Amino acid sequence: MLTEKIVVLPDGRNLRAAVAGEQGPLVVFEAGMSAPGSSWIHTQREVSARCRTLSYDRAGYGGSDIDPHDRTLDRIVDDLTALLDALGEKEPVVLVGHSWGGPIIRLFADRAPERVAGMVFVDATLAEVMSARNAKIAARFFAVLGLLARFGGQGLIRKATFRNGISPEISEADVAIMTRDYASPRAMKAGSREARQIVAALPVLRRLQAAGTPDVPTVCLQAGLVERGMAEWRPKFNQWAADLMAAVPRGKMIVVEEAGHLIPQETPAVVRETVFGVVEQLV
Numbered sequence: 001m002l003t004e005k006i007v008v009l010p011d012g013r014n015l016r017a018a019v020a021g022e023q024g025p026l027v028v029f030e031a032g033m034s035a036p037g038s039s040w041i042h043t044q045r046e047v048s049a050r051c052r053t054l055s056y057d058r059a060g061y062g063g064s065d066i067d068p069h070d071r072t073l074d075r076i077v078d079d080l081t082a083l084l085d086a087l088g089e090k091e092p093v094v095l096v097g098h099s100w101g102g103p104i105i106r107l108f109a110d111r112a113p114e115r116v117a118g119m120v121f122v123d124a125t126l127a128e129v130m131s132a133r134n135a136k137i138a139a140r141f142f143a144v145l146g147l148l149a150r151f152g153g154q155g156l157i158r159k160a161t162f163r164n165g166i167s168p169e170i171s172e173a174d175v176a177i178m179t180r181d182y183a184s185p186r187a188m189k190a191g192s193r194e195a196r197q198i199v200a201a202l203p204v205l206r207r208l209q210a211a212g213t214p215d216v217p218t219v220c221l222q223a224g225l226v227e228r229g230m231a232e233w234r235p236k237f238n239q240w241a242a243d244l245m246a247a248v249p250r251g252k253m254i255v256v257e258e259a260g261h262l263i264p265q266e267t268p269a270v271v272r273e274t275v276f277g278v279v280e281q282l283v
Contacts, residue, residue, distance in 0.1 A: 002045060006063070007056075009082045016063030017056040017083065021048035025094055025117055025282055027275055029055040030080070032099025032125075034142050034191025036062040036181035039098075042170040043264055046272045051094075051279055056083060060190030062181045071193045073201040077107045084115075092117035092216075094278055096271070098264055100125050100194065103201065106208045113214040118278040121220040121241070122271060123261050127205040128240050129233060135198035142195060146188030154183040164225065164260045167268050178265075215249045217281040219274050224257035250281075 002018045009015060018037060021027075027047055029040040037055035044053045059067035059079060069075055084093070094117050097105035102124020109116045145157055158179050166175055181187060222238045230237075238255060245251035254274065259266040 002041065002048075004063075005087075007083055007086045009079065009086065013059065013065040013067065014063075015056055015059070015065070015079065015083055017054060017087070018044065019052070019054050019087075020044060021050070021052040024051040025279060026052045026054060026089055026091070027094045027096060027279070028080075028084070028105075029053065030095065030097040030101030030104050031055070031058070031061075032101055033138070033194050034145075034182070034187055035098070036178075036187055038062065038177050038181045040096075040264060041174045041177055043268050043271050043275075046268070047275050050276060054087070054089075057181070058190065058194075060193065061187050066190075070197060071190070072197045073103055073107055073204055076104055076194070077111065080104065080108055081112070090115075094118040094120070094275065094282075096120040096122065096275060097124055098122040099261065102126075103205050103208070106213065107204065109213050110208050110211060116214050116216055117282055118217040119213055119219075120271070120274055120278055121218075122263050123221065123223050124241075125205075126237065126240050126244075127202050127209060129237050130198055130202060130205075132199050135195055138198065139192045139195035142188045142192040145183075146185045146192065149183050149188060150185045154179060157183040162262065162265060164227070164262065164266055166265050169268055170265065209244060212244075213248055213251075217278045218245065218248045218251045219278060220245045220251070220253045221263055221270060221274060222253060222255050223260050223263060224255040225260040227260045 002020045005017045007015045031039045037057045040055045044055050057064035095105035102121045220241050222241050226234045242253045245253040256270050264271050
């Protein structure tokens, strides 16, 4: 069972977290841009059968307070670090990051490699696939979805977002929770604020990719399904990811042939088993 916790950061802001599990290392789930912590709800529940788990709403999402400061990559990682500190989590954790969650866990690992036991990148954002133009498009896109959500378009947002469908493993109740937290003006505003900081983050991301990750079990899951607009970029994206994993001492890349970018919702079993595989290497 997932238990909700409200965690107070040093500056007084509240972050809503969800914890589950009673044994093993802590697995920390980091969501993508515009996505709340509940986007991991099914996978977190499954993984908590063997591990302690943590997901959370970044500032401005779901039940977390809005941050008055710019939502830079550094600021986001400051919050993640403060969250773990507030929860008393000092032992190394397994980090799982989807999409923009990838750069977040990269920066956390770069700052504090001693706090990282393993890493799972899930179709994680790379500097090569981002540009100033793409960042502007993302910010505008989230703004449009925010307007749609404000005027009752949650159903349209769900259809557009989960265009490849949702795994039957995920219950309708869990889908309803994801949709509630995601298809909202609040989440889209938070995503737009993060998107406006992408360009400033690109030099940091390039540095992080060049520096590599700690010498811990590391797996990169990449989408194999070529979605609309990705015919040119998907092969390049996956090759860049493969090159990064080849440079990691214990790195491995897996292409999830039947999934698009939303691997956690389309093929959650793959994510679950990948996390378990990383955890097993820690014993």
